[in-house]
Each structure stands twice: as C-alpha cells, then as structure tokens.
Amino acid sequence: MFSGLAGRYRVFNRLSSLGLDRQWRRTLVENLGPHKRVLDVGTGTGDLAREMLERYPAVQVVGVDVSSGMIAEGGRIKGPSPQWVQASAERLPFVNGSFGAVVSAFVLRNLFMGGILKVALQELSRVLEPGGRLVFLDLTRPSNVFVRWGRGLYGRTILPMIGRSLFGKNWPGSYLESSIRSLPSPQELSELFLANGFIQFECQPLWGGVVSLFIGKK
Template sequence: MFDSIAPRYDLFNDVLSVGIHRLWRADAIDSLAPVPGHRYLDLCAGTLDLARAIATHAPGAIAVGADFSLPMLERGARKLNHREAVFSVAADALALPVADRVFAGCTIGFGLRNLVDYTAGLSEMRRVLEPGGRLVVLEFTTPPGKLFRTLYHSYFHHLLPRAGALISGDPDAARYLPDSVADFPDCEALSDMLTNVGFSRVRYRLLSGGIAALHTGVRE
C-alpha cells in the first residue's frame, strides 16, 4: 500500500493534517533530544521527515531511516541535501539487520500502528538501543473529550477518507488510516506494552487535544 501512495504521501500528510503533523514531529524531536556524535534510528521512516529532523536538530548526529517500502525511502532521499547525515536502509522493523545496542535513540512516527505485531516491534527497538537510550513513539490516538471526539470522528471517519481517496487515488489506503487508528491500543495500553517489553520511565502526553500522542521510554 505504501509503495503505491509514496508519490503523494507528503501531500496527503500536509493537506489532511492542515500542516499540523510538522508541529507533532517537532515535539517528537524535542522529546528525543538528539545530540551530535551519536547514532539515531527512525523506524518506519517513510519519506524520511523524522530522520531529517534528527539530523537538522543535532548537526553531527547520524540518523538512519529504516523502512520496508523502497518507493517511500526513494521519495525521501530526493529531499536530502548533501550536508544531512541521513542514511536510509530497506528493512523490516520486526527483524532489523542491526547489531544489539547501537543507537542512542529511536523514533517511530505513525509507524507502530502498521506493524503486524506491536510487541515484537517494540522488542526490536529495545534490542537495538544502547542502555539509557530513549524511544519516542508518535502515533494517532482517539481524543478523550466527548465533544471534540465527536467532531473529530466526523472528520476522521467521513471527510478524511473521501479527501484522502482524491489525493492518493487509492480509496483503500485512505480508509486504512482511520480503521487502523480505531484498532490501535489506547495510550494507557500502549504505555503498558512499552513497560512490558522492558522500557522504564514510560510517559505519554497528548498532542492537539488527543488527536495524536507521544510516548517515551528509556532502555535501562
């Protein structure tokens, strides 16, 4: 699915989030707090926005973006300039071709929801993090406030799939987004998953009234 929507993926994000995804990504990078001289992994990296943001935030850091869709990575590679220390790797998030404990931090933006096994994915992230390394999960969630949730539901489940189908040319892909968010664990359940695979200091905060959430945890 991502192979086929790769050419329109960035437009899809900008239009359907009215650009707000850029603010959420900035929050994710602030939570990661990357520093020069260290290696960072962005998993399910897609068109490399988060990997690029890591490299821009901490010049001298190395950012590796891993994704199993080559067309998404190729689209992202076109946005790189030669000064950005961003490397892309075609890889399955559930079986990373990476040694244990090599990254100082790991981000995954709107990616965890797509994995067939969330726990296996989180365990892989923990495996490749150094002790003390930080995980940052940026993902959609369902707003807690009743009024806002009702309004947002109309947009997310009715308007967005129609507008998304027009932009992406793929009605199934546009429908997949709200369906996969509805199936995804809520913030408390996701926090428990992070704790259960071995992350400590697990926290989360809601973004934009609970449309999205940022979870963080530390590998001891």
C-alpha cells in the first residue's frame, strides 16, 4: 500500500495534519532524549529519523521499512538521512541488544491491523539493550466526546478530499479512519507490551488525544 503512496506521502502528511506532523515527531524526539544508536521502525521516507538527526547530530539512526518505494523516496530527500534497511518489524536483521532506543511514528496502527503487533514487540524488545526505551507516536481516538466528534467529522469530510486529490485511485479509502478506531485501548496495549518483552508501559495523549505517545521500557 505505502509504495503506491510514496511519491506524495509527505505532502499528504503536511496537508492532512495542517503541518502538525513535524511538531508531533519533534515531541517524540524531545521525549526520548539523546541515545548512541536508535532504530526507527517503519521509517518510511525517514521524516522521524531526520528530526532525530537534526536535534542530535551525533546519534546513529537506522531506519527500517518494508516498502522499497518509501525508502527510495526518502533517499531522494537532501540533508541528514538514516542508514536505510529494508526489512519487516517482525524479523529484524540485527543482533540482540544492538539499539539503545526504538522509535516509530504512525506505524503502531499498521502493525496492529496487519496482525503482527505481538511478534513485532517481541522482536523490538530483542534488539533493544536492557533498560532501553521504545517510543511510538500514533494517531488515536480522543477520549473527550467533543474533540472526538470534531476529529471524526474532519476524517469523514476533509481528509478524504485531500487523499483523493493527491492519490487518486491509490487512496486507501477508509483505512486511516478504521485503523484509528480499531487501535486497542491504552490498558489493552499495556497488557500486550508487558507480556511481550517490556517491563513498563505508559500512554501520553497529546493535542487532546488526537495523537498519543506510547512509551515502553525493556
């Protein structure tokens, strides 16, 4: 799906988030702090990795993605870039404990929808060093009824217009909205994290819960 969207993926993000996606990624980077070696899972065109490299130039960032199209698009962007690796989060080509931290933006829902979240968590825990942190950022369903209504209205009206005008027949219809609705609750995610290689889990809603940070510790 993402290879078909790669060419206009970043423009879609900027327009559909009203430019907030960069701010959200920066919040993740600030929350994590500097580390020697960081894995960006589902790096796509490398936007999160780039935020990390701009904030902490000494960090070594490895960006992993299954989509060769997204990686190729990311490789065309000027400026600092991660070390690109094409692989799936289910099976990572790295030795145990090789990263101080794992980060990821807008990928948690994809792992859940693909039915591989449990295996991916085990694999991410395996490549993290003991005490290492994982920080996921993703779109979430606000708990406040008014914020949720406004967000839902936006998702049913303006978002599809932007999607169809940029991607035409490749626009994946209701996938974005249904993946937000389907994401397990913070309590369910906590149980999943604690059962699959993590000793701590925390969910931090941002922007009224339109997005959230999910933080795990190995």
